[in-house]
Amino acid sequence: xxxxxxxxxxxxxxxxxxxxxxxxxxxxxxxxxxxxxxxxxxxxxxxxxxxxxxxxxxxxxxxxxxxxxxxxxxxxxxxxxxxxxxxxxxxxxxxxxxxxxxxxxxxxxxxxxxxxxxxxxxxxxxxxxxxxxxxxxxxxxxxxxxxxxxxxxxxxxxxxxxxxxxxxxxxxxxxxxxxxxxxxxxxxxxxxxxxxxxxxxxxxxxxxxxxxxxxxxxxxxxxxxxxxxxxxxxxxxxxxxxxxxxxxxxxxxxxxxxxxxxxxxxxxxxxxxxxxxxxxxxxxxxxxxxxxxxxxxxxxxxxxxxxxxxxxxxxxxxxxxxxxxxxxxxxxxxxxxxxxxxxxxxxxxx
Numbered sequence: 001x002x003x004x005x006x007x008x009x010x011x012x013x014x015x016x017x018x019x020x021x022x023x024x025x026x027x028x029x030x031x032x033x034x035x036x037x038x039x040x041x042x043x044x045x046x047x048x049x050x051x052x053x054x055x056x057x058x059x060x061x062x063x064x065x066x067x068x069x070x071x072x073x074x075x076x077x078x079x080x081x082x083x084x085x086x087x088x089x090x091x092x093x094x095x096x097x098x099x100x101x102x103x104x105x106x107x108x109x110x111x112x113x114x115x116x117x118x119x120x121x122x123x124x125x126x127x128x129x130x131x132x133x134x135x136x137x138x139x140x141x142x143x144x145x146x147x148x149x150x151x152x153x154x155x156x157x158x159x160x161x162x163x164x165x166x167x168x169x170x171x172x173x174x175x176x177x178x179x180x181x182x183x184x185x186x187x188x189x190x191x192x193x194x195x196x197x198x199x200x201x202x203x204x205x206x207x208x209x210x211x212x213x214x215x216x217x218x219x220x221x222x223x224x225x226x227x228x229x230x231x232x233x234x235x236x237x238x239x240x241x242x243x244x245x246x247x248x249x250x251x252x253x254x255x256x257x258x259x260x261x262x263x264x265x266x267x268x269x270x271x272x273x274x275x276x277x278x279x280x281x282x283x284x285x286x287x288x289x290x291x292x293x294x295x296x297x298x299x300x301x302x303x304x305x306x307x308x309x310x311x312x313x314x315x316x317x318x319x320x321x322x323x324x325x326x327x328x329x330x331x332x333x334x335x336x337x338x339x340x341x342x343x344x345x346x347x348x349x350x
Contacts, residue, residue: 008223014076015230018123024080025153032082034152035159041066041169042190043154044304047177049270050235051206052198053286055115058173060297060318062113064311067171068161069113078119078231082156117174118232120153134176134234134243136273137183147187175235178270179243181277192304193281195274196289197347200340204263205327211236211257245269264336271343283347286322293319 003011014020044067046057061067070078077084124146128135154170162168177184177193184193214237218225225238234241240257242248248269255262274283282303289296294316301312329337 003223003227011076011227011230018126021077021079021119021123024077024083025149028080028083028156029152032086032156035082035156035163036168039167040155040158041167041305042192043188044169044171044192044194045177045184046171046173046194046196047175047181048195048197048274049178049203049207049267050175051203051210052196053289054173054175054196056318056320057194057196057284057289058113058115058171060315061171061306063314063318064301064306065162065165066168066306066311068158068168069171069173070116070157071161072110072112072114074116074157075231078116079123079153081153082160085160113171113173115172115174115233116231117172118176119230120150121174121176121180122232124149129232130241132241133249134179134241136244137180139182139186141183142187151188176232176243178274179245181273181281185280194284194300194304195281196284196286197271197274197344198286199325200264200267200271200344201327201329201332201337202325204260204267204340205331207236207263207267208260211240211263213237214239242266243270245273260331261333261336264332264340268336268340268343271340271347275343275347278347285348290319290322 014024044061046054046061048054058069062069070081073088074081074084122129124143125137125141128137158168158170178195181193184191214224214228216237218228218238228234228237229239233239245266246269248266255265257263274281282300284296284300297312297316297319298308301308301315306312
């Protein structure tokens, strides 16, 4: 999104310290009742490494009346969406669409669903975030206070965006939740976790391209770097901090994020973790979903308990064809290619 000077100032105030978001959440709680008084359905999490259609899937799910998400209108007071909705109503802008910074054809506006949930996780577990990596969340990290805070935020999003729809559910696309596959099912009973899985060489190549793109963008525009740091987007560029999957951190000395092999090795580490947790989540084949959206979306909504109605038709119409495969396997180490393809096959084998 394009920010005016005043909006940038407001953003800096909102993210000046974690206590600002916490204070806003406290003020909201004192002024406004809970969004649905606990009547929301279990949350639905879309996660995985970027560049596998997670944004497109969230946009499709957001077409259902029963789904509520964060949108760009929640910035910068993500922890207090109802309070900010009331305060910003007088100067709300129209939802003009423009291509997002990834330059990938995805058009966004103020009402587009987006991943701002990471702001909440950083408030609750700041010790997980290190200068050069981010720890994984384990079942032992579950805490009743953190669960109550997150559920109250999710509930307010449902009340704000799907008020009156029985059993409406909060949904997020938070790529960082791939680091919480052990925790999420224990923290949120009945939650659904969907992980789009893309052909690994294609996804690794896309990650590499975006890493270089955002590195240049963040160097040229300091506010872009500050914005992405504030909302916890460490996927690419100068801010990149990998999740501590398996032995990946120990192996980083052999890989350079400016080279393609790094991203394929990272893909392997991440999706081996997904495969280990697959009994508690639902992999979604990216290429199959793009090729036959109605069939794949139909199976998905049945699995997560969403109805097949007008929302389903709108969602299916949003799906775009997958870009043509154009990656030379010779770009990568042959052993990494073999290992990645084995993980990919295992994930998509019923």
